[in-house]
Amino acid sequence: MNTDQIVRTFTDYFRERGHEIVTGGTLLPSPADPVLFTTSGMHPLTPYLEGRPHPQGRRLISLQRCLRTTDLDEVADRTHLTVFEMLGSWSLGDYGHEQSLRWGYELLRDGFGIPPGRMYVTVFGGDDEVGPDTESLVTWRELGLPVEPTRDENWWSHDPVGLCGPDSEIFVWTGDPGTPPQDTPTTDLRWVEVWNHVSMRYRRHDDGSLQPLQRPSIDTGMGLERLVTVLQGHNSVYDSDLFEPWRRLLPPLWNLDETSTRLVCDHLRSAIVVIGDGVRPSNTGRGYVLRRLVRRVLTTLWRSDPSRTLSGLPDELLGHTLDHFRQPLGTGPVREVLVDEERRFGRLLERGRRVLGRPEFNGPLSEEDYHYLHDTHGLPRELVTTLRTP
Ligand code: SER
Numbered sequence: 001m002n003t004d005q006i007v008r009t010f011t012d013y014f015r016e017r018g019h020e021i022v023t024g025g026t027l028l029p030s031p032a033d034p035v036l037f038t039t040s041g042m043h044p045l046t047p048y049l050e051g052r053p054h055p056q057g058r059r060l061i062s063l064q065r066c067l068r069t070t071d072l073d074e075v076a077d078r079t080h081l082t083v084f085e086m087l088g089s090w091s092l093g094d095y096g097h098e099q100s101l102r103w104g105y106e107l108l109r110d111g112f113g114i115p116p117g118r119m120y121v122t123v124f125g126g127d128d129e130v131g132p133d134t135e136s137l138v139t140w141r142e143l144g145l146p147v148e149p150t151r152d153e154n155w156w157s158h159d160p161v162g163l164c165g166p167d168s169e170i171f172v173w174t175g176d177p178g179t180p181p182q183d184t185p186t187t188d189l190r191w192v193e194v195w196n197h198v199s200m201r202y203r204r205h206d207d208g209s210l211q212p213l214q215r216p217s218i219d220t221g222m223g224l225e226r227l228v229t230v231l232q233g234h235n236s237v238y239d240s241d242l243f244e245p246w247r248r249l250l251p252p253l254w255n256l257d258e259t260s261t262r263l264v265c266d267h268l269r270s271a272i273v274v275i276g277d278g279v280r281p282s283n284t285g286r287g288y289v290l291r292r293l294v295r296r297v298l299t300t301l302w303r304s305d306p307s308r309t310l311s312g313l314p315d316e317l318l319g320h321t322l323d324h325f326r327q328p329l330g331t332g333p334v335r336e337v338l339v340d341e342e343r344r345f346g347r348l349l350e351r352g353r354r355v356l357g358r359p360e361f362n363g364p365l366s367e368e369d370y371h372y373l374h375d376t377h378g379l380p381r382e383l384v385t386t387l388r389t390p
Helices: 003-015 043-049 097-111 134-143 224-231 241-253 258-276 285-304 315-324 331-356 367-377 381-388
Strands: 020-022 059-067 083-091 119-124 147-150 155-157 162-173 191-204 210-223
Touching (some): 003 059, 003 083, 043 083, 083 258, 097 119, 097 134, 210 224, 224 241, 241 258, 241 315, 331 367, 331 381
Antiparallel strands (some): 119 162, 155 162, 191 210
């Protein structure tokens, strides 16, 4: 199955079971939200999980683009992406956890063809405050899947206060198909978590107390890129069809090692999507995240060849990304933003080299030096460190 078929299989399955698709989710949360970017599928639905009626009803699904910078240093490993998408399903006070788990299992087995022998699930085993999630335990046993109870790993909360509850995670075996699955999800990394089903039943207050919600909900989330990678039998998300044009078009353009290729693919793709959602580079907020993404790409590219330029980026890569994320902006304006940022960064580096070449900056730099370089010459600490690294 290619990515489009995987998404369609998910949406068709839930539409047949009365779910409406919530569309139009961009990376930018509503103006009242203090968070810079949408970080999960459920993020835009938080007010409705809190109890507000949703105009589309009580059974919802979405494919939501998300951005996380917390994992920036892990990008370039096999699975972490800065911009990614989440498939999600919600029951806003409608059906319960058991139904959600049964549908989840059926979709993975019949819709996506994952053999039950390659699945393992985890459930909340209980702690000092809340008893074990026996409903999930019984459901999974009835369905015949092996279950591992845990404590912290199966308690979902986004923040220290607010909505929370026990969750149940479905793992798929990604080891050698010839080897039967071994151990459990918490003891063998070849068990990869694909789908989290949260029973949103409590609210945590400032004083630490837990209050049961009057109207509990179900919130599930499944990372699309990870699902695609697992279903297509790849080891790395960069080998999936999502990155096919990048894999084909980047190496002839820039000959980079594997880690750098992944970083460049991830950050450029993310930058294109962020630009597509209307953000422009700046020194604060969202614009600064975009600036950092583009500048990290340029730093990587220029490390071995300062003549590399984003102006030569194939149009197909820009178009493929904008199409995939259903963004109407043309490739021309996106390229302009990237090339303009490249020019600015080039000028900043030139100035930086000149300033850092002065004798007073020969030795180790003090905090005062860093402040001076930043405030007077616009040179961030990260850049100064890069420029001084031989
Ligand atoms: N809240 C859960 C998650 O973020 C499911 O959407 O994984």
